[in-house]
Amino acid sequence: MKKVLTAAALALALVLCLTAALAAGGDAGDPLLSLSYLEGVFSPAAESQTQQKLDASSAALREEADRLLTGMKADILAASGMNTALSPQEADLNSGDSLSGPTGLAVLPLAGEIQLTLLEGEVVDATSGTEVASGATLALDHRYIVAEDALARFTAVSSTAVLSYEGPYALSRSASGPDYFAIARALRSLDLFRGTGSGFGEGFDLHLAPTRSEGLVMFIRILGEEEAALACQYTHPYTDVPGWMDRYVAWAHHQGYTNGVSPTLFGSAQAITAAEYEEFLLRALGYSTAGVDDYTTSLSRARDLGILTQAEYSALSQGTFLRSQVAYVSFYTLDVPLSGGQQTLAQRLQAAGLFSEYQLSSARLSVDSLRLS
Numbered sequence: 001m002k003k004v005l006t007a008a009a010l011a012l013a014l015v016l017c018l019t020a021a022l023a024a025g026g027d028a029g030d031p032l033l034s035l036s037y038l039e040g041v042f043s044p045a046a047e048s049q050t051q052q053k054l055d056a057s058s059a060a061l062r063e064e065a066d067r068l069l070t071g072m073k074a075d076i077l078a079a080s081g082m083n084t085a086l087s088p089q090e091a092d093l094n095s096g097d098s099l100s101g102p103t104g105l106a107v108l109p110l111a112g113e114i115q116l117t118l119l120e121g122e123v124v125d126a127t128s129g130t131e132v133a134s135g136a137t138l139a140l141d142h143r144y145i146v147a148e149d150a151l152a153r154f155t156a157v158s159s160t161a162v163l164s165y166e167g168p169y170a171l172s173r174s175a176s177g178p179d180y181f182a183i184a185r186a187l188r189s190l191d192l193f194r195g196t197g198s199g200f201g202e203g204f205d206l207h208l209a210p211t212r213s214e215g216l217v218m219f220i221r222i223l224g225e226e227e228a229a230l231a232c233q234y235t236h237p238y239t240d241v242p243g244w245m246d247r248y249v250a251w252a253h254h255q256g257y258t259n260g261v262s263p264t265l266f267g268s269a270q271a272i273t274a275a276e277y278e279e280f281l282l283r284a285l286g287y288s289t290a291g292v293d294d295y296t297t298s299l300s301r302a303r304d305l306g307i308l309t310q311a312e313y314s315a316l317s318q319g320t321f322l323r324s325q326v327a328y329v330s331f332y333t334l335d336v337p338l339s340g341g342q343q344t345l346a347q348r349l350q351a352a353g354l355f356s357e358y359q360l361s362s363a364r365l366s367v368d369s370l371r372l373s
Contacts, residue, residue: 082170091163092181092201093156094369096174100153105146105167107154109138110200111207112161114154121150160324162201179369180206180324183331186363190355192221193327206324213245214323215272216252218330219280222345224352225251238266257283274316277326278302286339307336311372332371 082101090110091099099107103121107114116123118134125132127142137157138144146152146167154163160180184204187193195203220229229251236246236253238260249266252258261267278298282288287305288298303313308329316325334346343351346360355363 082168084168085166088164088166090200091165091171093161093163094174094177094179094181095156095159096176097161098153098155098172098174099163099165099169100151100172101146101165101167101169102151103146103148105152105165105169107138107144107166108164109140109142109144109154110162110164111140111205112156113158114138114161114163115157116144117153117155119151119153121152122147123150123152158207159322160201160206162207164200175370177370178328178372179367180327182367182369184324184327186366187327187331189363189366190349190359192330193218204323204327206322206327208323209271209320210277210323210326211268212266212270212272212276213242213248213268215277215280215326216258217245217248218277218326219257219284220248220251222281222284222330222333222349224349224354236266237264238268240265240268242268272321274321274325275299277321278308278316278329281307281329281333285333285336285345307333309371309373315372331367 088108091097093099093112093114100119106126114137116132116134116136116138123132124130124145124147125139125142126145127139132138132144138154144154156163181202181204184193184195184202184206188195193204196205196208197203198205201207217226220226230247232247232251232254234250234254236250238249238253241249245268249268261270273295275295275298279288279295282298282302285307287301287307299308299313299316302308303310308316312329316329334349335344337344338348349355350357350360
């Protein structure tokens with residue numbers, strides 16, 4: 001196409017120049033062009049006009065290419081379901097989920113790890129005033145802006161992440177793993193998981209490591225004993241228990257469910273491990289008792305009993321135990337039969353009046369992601 005346009009421009013320029021030359025360089029007495037006129041006037045004029053025509057052709061080609069490229073980008077984003085957020089919105093992302101957008105998209109990572117992929121152009125860290133390389137993990141609470149003539153993708157590479165965004169965007173969900181946010185919402189609908197009340201990510205804080213206090217509260221709820229715990233008048237010997245945890249710890253101490261990290265310290269703010277939390281779940285199911293202090297086999301026992309899949313066992317055996325995993329294992333433990341019977345943990349809680357059959361069915365239906373297997 002470029003060759004055709006160039007040739008056409010050249011031919012047109014030559015015709016115009018020749019016409020001008022014939023008009024100005026000869027008359028009836030001298031119909032032929034002189035060599036000096038050709039060299040001194042005609043050639044420079046022809047070259048100048050030819051270059052002008054070529055420049056115009058190049059500009060037209062560039063404009064056409066830009067138009068086509070802009071259309072292609074618009075088609076790509078439209079196919080991805082592009083929308084425009086007129087004010088800051090939040091995206092709760094699971095691993096592999098991504099948010100993409102062209103010039104004008106601004107994002108602010110709030111939790112988890114988010115990786116940038118530049119499809120075209122540049123992204124600027126407006127907080128630090130620097131350009132960001134493709135493949136970089138973004139800093140939390142920094143504002144990033146997709147620059148002019150750019151297209152970028154922001155992908156969650158941790159199990160969960162929270163991203164604030166504003167401007168044109170397309171959200172893509174991965175179907176390769178668990179939807180931890182859906183699981184957390186399902187448990188919340190059953191009043192089993194309430195979050196920490198933080199100002200983002202629906203307050204779930206799934207990216208954080210759970211504490212011993214949080215693990216104990218989940219255990220008491222799964223037992224169906226929260227109401228009794230909050231109403232109890234028991235005492236405990238621990239000096240590091242915050243006010244909101246006092247009744248839970250007093251109940252658990254009286255029931256013999258758990259011990260402190262020392263005679264006077266409960267270890268309220270210490271992280272709870274996957275093995276320790278799984279031990280709580282085994283006790284709720286009747287497969288363990290409060291007298292067991294060795295938690296090193298909790299995960300393997302749960303796997304051997306069919307409570308955990310091999311993939312879940314592997315995932316829980318490595319890395320930091322997170323609140324997302326607390327929600328995950330708690331949700332799937334609800335459908336495990338209690339020791340020595342056919343009744344599931346969920347059915348026992350339903351029979352105790354903690355939630356209705358409709359609420360339980362709705363919670364299950366709200367989670368359509370894959371379980372690790």
